[in-house]
Structures are given as C-alpha cells and as structure tokens.
Amino acid sequence: MSDFAPHLRDTLAPGRSRLLDSSHDIILSELGAVLFASLPRADQRRKGAEYLRGLLGAQGRKSVRNIARLIGGQATEQNLHHFISSSTWDWDPVRAALAHYLRAVAPPQAWVVQQTVIPKAGEHSVGVDRQFISSVGQVLNAQQAVGVWSASADVSMPVNWRLHLSRAWLDDVPRRSQASIPASVTSRTLEDCAVEAVTELTADWRLPTLPVVMDVRELDGAKAVNLLRAAGLPFVLRIASTLLLRPAEGGAGPGASGSEVMPAHRIAGAWSDRRRVVAWHDPDREGGPATALVGAVRVRAAGDPVARGGAAQRLARGGGLLLLGTGTPGRRWPQELWLTDLPDLPPAQLFRLSQLIGRVERDFEEIADRTGVRDYAGRSFNGWHRHVTLASAAHAVAALAHTDGRTLRRVS
Template sequence: MSGVALYPRTARPARTTRTAVPAPARPGSQDPESQGPDSHDDVLAELCAALFASLPRSDQRRRGEAYVRGLLGTQGRKSIRNIAALIGGQAAEQSLHHFISSSTWDWIPVRRALAHYLARVSPPHAWVVRPMVIPKAGDNSVGVDRRFCPAVGQVLNAQEAVGVWAASAEHSTPVNWRLHLSDAWLQDGLRRGQASIPDSVRPETLGECTVEAYTGMMRDWGLPLRPLVLDARDMDAPAALLRLRACGVPAMARISHSLRLTVSGPAVPGRGAEALPAHQILGAARDLRRPVMWRDHGPSRVVRTALTAAVRVGLPALRTAAVPGPARRRELLLLGVGENGRRWPAELWLTDMVNVPPAALVRLGKLLDRVDRDFTEISDEVGIRDFAGRSFSGWHRHVTLASAAHAVAALTGRPEEGLRLGYVS
C-alpha cells in the first residue's frame, strides 16, 4: 500500500510544500535471522546520533544512549534504578535520575529527530493517534486521576496520554506524546507547582488533546503529509474531525454507532434530511456491501476478507464558532466494515477522503490494529508506562526515550537479551 496514493490531490492542504520522503533500505526490512550480529547496535548507534544531536553536552548524549540501551536490555520494570543496575550501579542511578527528572534538555527536538529518522528509513503510510492509559497505585505522579477507561470498562486511578505514531503495514513507532491533564490538576496551584507543569498547559478535552498532539507536531516539524487515523468513539468525533479539516488534514476516524449524521446522496433510498444514527444509515445500505481483502498485521500475515459499504453523509448543523463555515459544510464518507454472517456493521468509520476506494480505506483503518499490537508487544516491553517519577518534564523525557527504544526494536526485529517481543514483521 502506497504511503502517498491513499487520498486524491484535492485532499491535500493547498498551502503545503512538503514532498514525499525517499525510502532507502530499511534497517528492519530484512529477515531477523539474516541480519549481522551488530545490526541492533548499528541501528541504535545511528538513531541515537540523530536523536541527541540537539543536546549541547557530550555527557547528556552519552546518558541518552545509555538510557535507551537500558530500556532495551533491562529485565522487568524499566525503572531508573533497574536501568542503572544494568549499566553502572548507584552512581549511574543518580546521574540518570538527574538526566530524566531535573535536567534542562528539551525533548521536542529529540522527538522531531525521531520522526524524521523514521520518515527516512521507514516512510509511514499514515499517522495514527492512540490514547495510552497508565494505571497508578498512588496519586502523586503528574496527571494521575480517577477516570473511566472504556477499554477495560471500569474506573481506574491512572494517567492518560495521547501518542502520535508513524505507522505502516510492517511496523509502527510513537513519535510524539501529549499528557491529558484534568482540571483538578491544572487548577490546583500546589500540585501544579510540585509537578512543575508549565504555565502554557491549559485545560482541554480528550478530543482537543488528540488534535493538538498531531497538529502541534505537524505545524513545526516539516514532516511529510500523510492521512491521520484515530479512534474517536470516546470523544467528540465531529468536533475533532472539523478541527482537523480546518487544518487541511485528511483524516479517518472510527466512530460510535450512535453518532448522528445526515445522508447526502441517493444511496440510501427513502432517507430524508433528518439526522440518523450511523449504524442505522449503514444498516439501510447493506445491499451496497462489497468484499475487500487485506493482509493481517500479525505474525501469520493471513489474507483476510471483509464486507464494506460507503455512504456520503454530512454532519448535523453544529454551532462551532472555532471551525470555519466551509469546513462544516463539506461532504464526508461513512464507511461500514463487517464480516459475512456477523453483525452488520461491526465497525464504523468517518472520513473526508471521499474519493478514496473503500478497500484502501479499510487497509488504512487496520493500521489501528498494527499500532495496538506494537504497543503491547514492543512499547510496553521497553517500559513506556514504567516511569515512577512525579514531574511533568520527567514523564515527557522518559516516554521520548522509550519511543526511541521502541523504534530500535521495531526496525531491527531482534530484541536484546531479556526483551521478548513475540513479533515478526
């Protein structure tokens, strides 16, 4: 699946001057068993040289690489103490703690360098936004709050963040993170001060956090334009899509069955101008279903088949002053996906890429599965959720370096001793 042919030229924002990124041989594109014994170290050294070029001091660059190595090689919980035990003991623990929690180095240039490295060696087919819930026992870590987590169907004491992933059919890697902070944290001066939360961090909904995690990255980093894929079932999907559309971003969002939409064309006979639940619209369009095929993202790479149907729709009249009128009025495509003999539709997607074939949209949506798999089998294994510190900056530095460790594991396909991925590209 091409990374640049998924949407028509008209879907690109007119102001962009970005060009396609050349695709040299990917470090992770070979069979793991055919790679030389130094391929893992070669990729790690090359990536760290690119990531830490913005760090002004050589000792910071050395500690950055040591931390990434520790995340890859430490067994069990990837705490600073356990990482230090692997690479140098108590003295290393003190220096790494300072490097992560108290140092002044900026994580944004490191993330930008990671995104550009991946765009060069493994061009993404799409950018995928995925939430991350981090359960916590106490209430001192920055952003910890009691929150309902739809994925597990219960209230947890947890942090919540949003990650932006560079995703292709072969693998995916997080490149940017945004911590979602509740009003309880941002309006409590004492807690805010203890966690060193910057004054620039303001209250926002999960949907606003999701959009800003992506648009903030794309505004300044000079990355190639790709479609954005997100799961918007637990947020205000219309508001998120309208904000993305106003920025000229081709987007595809998984939506809830109850989201109300209006049918734009004659594809669904007998439908008037009233807004209807999305599942009802696609239920009436079941005669439009056609089979599509894609290759599963798991180790078996099995070819799978699904049924799809697409209907052009519009959003009901919204009183959203922040979104320009033309962005509100443009047509959208409602896509249903299901399996023969099962409940129809099993999944519902909404996109402004109205001229892209449904088969290509289905493959694009399946990148959410790719990201979910890689989060479980790589990110969690390199300790993306293991930071135990309290500070806002410490959390951001840890997840930045854990993202770098994830990139090494994903690109090489061969873990360090003690790291079990259970994944073959």
C-alpha cells in the first residue's frame, strides 16, 4: 500500500486535486493500509484501492463504468463489477477498520443517525419501492437507508449502514434470490435498523458508547426511545411536537397535574421562563458565534408508571428524561424539541450535541453525494453494502483533507 497515495493523486480529475496536500497523503497511506487488511487476497486489496481511487477521482456519477473509465478499460469494468457485486469479501471488517481509524484521528462526540433517501428510476435496484417520503412530502421510487456517522463539531463521516427492506422484497422469493438477500435479513423497521447499526459499533466493534443523536420526528418516537433504552445507548432525539410525555412532578406548569400525559410542545411552552441564552458556533454564519434559547424540563415517557416516594427517586436516578426546547431569540418558542436520557448534562452541552445533525446534513450534501454514496446502480444486496462501505471511506478521505489536518490527532 505504500504507493497508494501518490497513485491516487496522479489520477484525480483536475478539479479535485486541490483536496490533496501533505496531510491528505498521510490519510491515504494510513487508511489505505488499515482499510483493506481484512481482505484475504492481494488482488482484492488492489481492486479495493482502485475503487476508492475512482470514487474520489471519477467525473460525474460514481458508477462502475465511470470508475473503470478513469483507471482503465473494459476488462477493468468487468473486474470491478465482480469485485463489488459478486465477490466474497466481507464489508463488516472494512467498516470496523474505518470506524476505528476515524475514532483515532478525529474522535467523535456522538454517533449521529441519518435516514438517507436514494431515488431510483427503475424497480430492480435492491430495496427500491414506491413510497411516501415524509421528508420531501411526496411519493418517490426510492431506496431508504440508515447511516451512522462519526460526528464532531469539526467533521462527520459515515461508518455503518443498514438498507431498509420492505415485506414486498423479503417475502418475494424470486426477487429476494435475484438480489442475493441473505436469509439472516428479516423484517425491520427504520427504528430497528438505526439501533442495530449503532449497537454493532459498540458491542461488536468495541467502539465507545457515545450519545446517539437522531431525528425521529417522522418515526415512532416512543419506539425509538424504548429500543435505545433497552440497548443501553444514551440519546439526544429530535422529536415531534405531538409526542406524548408525562411531566415530572411539578413540571407540568400552572394548573396541570403531574400525572397528566400531554404533547411535548405543551410541556415546553409552559416553561418558557426557563429559557437561557447559549452561544455556539454555526459554520454557516459569518461574524462570530450565534445565539440560541434553550430551556429544559424533566419528563417521563408516556408509558412509564407514575412513581411516588422512593420509586420516584429511583426513576429520577435511573430512568429520568429531559425535554429540551430550543429556538432563536425573537422567534416562536420552541422551534425544536429534543428528548434525552442525559438529564445531568448542562442544557448548553445538550444543545451543542443536537447541532451535530446539521453538521452531518452539510457534510452529506457537500462530500458524501460527491463521493458516490447514493450512486450504486446494481441489483445485489451485497453489492450495495460493499459500494456504500467504500464510498464512506472516500468520504472520510475527502472530509479529513478538507479540515486541513485540524482534526487529525492520534488517540489510544
């Protein structure tokens, strides 16, 4: 792998070469060495390096054909297609190596879960369905995936994925066979996919347990809370204003019972006098730090029993939740609502964790789409996972280079 970095630099398109500098060479040589260590054959490791090079350098859509055109010829296209769609290499160790590398050079503050919609023209790509996508407010022919991102205020990079498969795919035996969907893949909701993807990081790959930051407004928020609690994963969740919660004793506002279940926006609205100004860094803002209003009140999930006496104390110590309202001075309150099981963290720190969703959204638009994370056009379940794994690595190379080395620091 020693010649991996210069080989990549020499073949990048002119418009992309500005990403490469001395710190980029370090990233390429280090990451190239660890990323493909689990691949058993030298030819697989070589093709992995070529594919990564193509994701970074090919013009336009990062299809196998365009990648092959960059690195050479029809035989290459056939070889790369086989390497991604039909080869036997396991993507899990590659993802684990990527995640550990990123944890060492750019330590994350949280695992951010992002839903990804991948529009498709046809009906044969694995997992594609016509479905209503609430985030865009229309019916699309699309795949839906869940990505887990290693995120800090400076940089974010995807490290693990789940492709959501409907019953229409899982129950159709010929369709399932054509896409080579393993028998172990069973029906899962998007909430299940998200929690399983994070649990794989912490339980199987032995990465640190960090707060899970996730937008569940269009999901089953109560189910997400229960799944994360059961998995022992701390969380900061952006919730719908209508999610039903039970205020902790004395937290419902004047004239309300402490045992009453009510929408989250009503609880937050009743305590607008608890708001405090928080200064934070907004990358999209010029002229210094931005300010936000943040207010918090202790709550319980709607299904939790009303605890009294000693039981209430045990609930506060072991299972208390905090409802966080956020907004901009001079605008309606609250603009956003967040639910967390980290009630002892200062509201300002929780607010800064919540803003990592915006960091991921920006990096997805500016980097991930450019390195081909949504460009796999094949029909193979395994091919989709191999492609998105290497696209995640390409994203990491570009993202770390974009920081000009500011985040690069080795931790044990």
